[in-house]
Amino acid sequence: MVKSFIPGTYEEALELLDKNEMILMAGGTDLMVKKRNWAGLSPLFDKDVLFISELRELKYIRKSGGFIHIGAMTTLEDILVHRETPEILRKAVLLMASPGIRHIATLGGNIGNASPAGDSLPVLYILDAKIVIDGKGTERMVPIEEFILGPGKVYLESREMIKEIVINDVRFDMIHYEKIGGRKSDAISKISFAGGISYKKGRIDEFRCAFGAVAPTVVRSRKLEASVNGLGAEEIKKSYAELIRPIDDQRSTAVYRKKVCMNILDEFLDKAGEYK
Amino acid sequence: MSDISRSINKQDTNAKTSGSIEYISDMKIEGALHARTLRSTMARARITNIEFPEIPTGYYIVDRSDVPGMNRVKIIFDDMPVFAEEEVRHIGEPILLVVGEDRAVIKEIIDGIKVEYEPLVPEFGYVNSVIHYDYEKGDGEKYFKDGSRIITGEYKTGYQEHIYLEPQGIIGIFEDGKSTVIGSMQCPYYIKNAVVQALGIENDKVRIQQAATGGAFGGKEEFPSLIGCQVAVASMKIGRPVRLIYDRVEDIESTTKRHPSLIKFKAAVDEDNNIRAMKVHVSLDSGAYIGLSGVVLQRAMIAASGVYTIDNLSVSGDVFETNTVPNGAFRGFGAPQMFFAIEMFINHVAQELGEDNLEFRSRHLAKQGEATSTGGHFRDPIIMNKMIDKVMEMSDYKTKRKQYSAKDDFRGIGMSWYLHGCGFTGSGEQKHIKAVVRLRKEKDNTVTVLAANTEMGQGAFTTLRKIAAGVLEIPVERVIYNNPDTDLVPDSGPTVASRTIMIVGGLIARAALKLKEQWVDGEEILIEERYKQPDYVEWDDETLTGDAYPAYSWGVNVAEVEVDKATYEVNIRNLWGVYDIGKAIDERIIIGQIEGGLLQGVAYGTIEVMDTKDGRIRQRNVTDYIIPTACDCAPVETVIMDNPFPLGPYGAKGAGELPLVGGAPAVALAIENAIGKKVMKIPATPEYIMELLEND
Known part of the structure; x- marks a missing residue:
């Protein structure tokens, strides 16, 4: 008891x-x-x-x-x-x-x-x-x-x-948050994404992003974040693609999770460009 | 007299909103024991041995050896055992009950039972046909050989789970040689017949009482017969009341669902772009037992030409048995599968022909007097053209369709047209149901409706009382309708198949008219009415030809969606609907039925995902099996057009199932319009939409 x-x-x-x-x-x-x-x-x-x-x-x-x-x-x-x-x-x-x-x-x-x-x-x-x-x-x-x-x-x-x-208490110049669940509320995520960017003199000063529900723990890479200024969007995406290894389960598929992560990252990078 | 459609308070609203209503799990019955089910863990296997732990005094095992009558659940096709026999045929199949006072001990016993299985090879595909039907209209064979253009399509639909808010639950009591079963149910007399067969006792030794029922959607049509038999057997053996209440996970995993389907079309189109002939085949996955599947198949097959007149039609269908949880009744009963498929196919044919889909569909739309799919006739006025015009005006369909088709902005609009045959298929009402209702005028001048039809949230008690009160011209408060008890009410048939208002309400109206004529203040008067098939209905059960239904309700829906380019999620922006249900008996109740049904249909087409792995359902709780929340509801605009049916009470036809039927095709067509790809299966999940867009 x-x-x-x-x-x-x-x-x-x-x-x-x-x-x-x-x-x-x-x-x-x-x-x-x-x-x-x-x-x-x-x-x-x-x-x-x-x-x-x-x-x-x-x-x-x-x-x-x-x-x-x-x-x-x-x-x-x-x-x-x-x-x-x-x-x-x-x-x-x-x-x-x-x-x-x-x-x-x-x-x-x-x-x-x-x-x-x-x-x-x-x-x-x-x-x-x-x-x-x-x-x-x-x-x-x-x-x-x-x-x-x-x-x-x-x-x-x-x-x-x-x-x-x-x-x-970082105040990013631009933030991006996405949650993809099976419905609009009260849902367990298939994917979640949080990203924030700050700029200094037209250049990215701070770039951070993290993916949820696509690996055993949240995917964030400080190493990659530190190097984004020198990389093109395709190179950034390729590097993240290597880190994101989702699974098939009763809520979604690995293929979908991976693809949507890349799409969201794409949108995030696009948005980052616009803010510059 | 005021218009019958004007809404009144629903009989059950106060008790349900205040929480005072007593559901089966709230009932305290003295001496009642708890029961829990030991289930098969194998999709298909022979049970070679069951080893029991020591069973303490006061605890009982109830299995097939305790069934005094026939170990088969009476459901049209009596193939499902009350308790498993030598072979288990699906994961979750009930093998036995453990019954006793303390739930913790029961669980310990269950955990201590060791079932030894000899595995057999399970089947999960459309391989083992156990029922085959076909029917013919005209003679279309020649059009498939004369050089007509042949267009084909193949559509798939998935499971749908009812998720009634109240899980299944039932209590059995055996006293003085009589078995009483109380529970959450749609069809008291179905359970009665099943219990009589399982116990092998006299008809008058079985009594069924409906408890307040917290939603059903077809899920409490035939399934409660299984657990009703189980508690009847258990309470008879033990001599104490036995209570079997399911938890949600157990309910999802082991109760019936909507049949998954595979539907194939082949159309022969002439040089004027008209469909001259069509071949249709429907495959339904029945799960491990047939149960109602044959009847579901018939309704699906009869809907094969949708709302269109196709002169030459060759329709066949099979029920395939698989080693999965048995499927059964669900609002729409085969029609939602077929209407998704036919609405997509008709649009796809138009698309292949390079024709405007509206023009193409309108040309094929059925008109009054024309032959139905099964060669019966649409006798009553069809007001679809008026309804379609109205829904297009409400939704600005034409402008939006043009705009969304031209632009690549992932917005789309789609329109579905559908009908639903009211009442039982063919001569089911006449041959099998033979509904009887009674009205009893009491000395105090109140009138009690004696019928077996149940309230499950759909408003039956309120609307049926309104019909009686309306005809009698007495205040509705003076008409009483209690939860049915088979010892007190005649068999007016099950509460299914959109029959309650039209058939039972019709009988009540006729009885009320008689009562009105015989009315004497202060005297008790009993009136009985029996169902009589309309003279014009001709139906051949063998060939499936003739008038499949005495009347049809009609609907049109428009759905407007946007698809997220990054996540492929579908956002339903707006929904519109125009309906011909003859006449609304209570407008607010009908709007509730329509909005709820439409949402259930839209969700069936988009977010409600259920599948199996190695024969086991993967979405086993309400976290994983997703139904829409309030946030997922788009604004719904509804118009009900009167088109009274002469034989319905106040002109009313059926309305319970109809609104679900149009949801999936409307939203799937809107998704197609948004993404520019053909949707060939539902649910059209983001995962599927991604696949469509990626496989260019």
């Missing part, structure tokens, strides 16, 4: 976590689906569950210097309506799930769930998000690409939890 713990404070949560190995339950919008059982029976948790979604200390959006700090338990809805939310993150959140789910799902939960189709992830990758991880007496910060290791796999010790997400 598993036990449930609902800590009153963040401090208490860390203490509980220090004593027992537990499953962290944020909004539960993914977890409850994964652990679903025959109606009328408890969900299929094999460990005790720590309910953290109501921890007030982890619900905030703060701007500080060139960074925006988002508490891990901030709901998607709060992110959507907050004035400090970067526009590209707002665009992604607006297309996530449905209004009901957005009111309970959290950003920390979306990261911790580490789905290849997690829609906040491509945006967080290009905003150089860092994940602040807390445990009793330990606190560390890792870049998101080091935190997410694979589908459902994150770099989190059993006594740790995500405390906050720190993102670079």
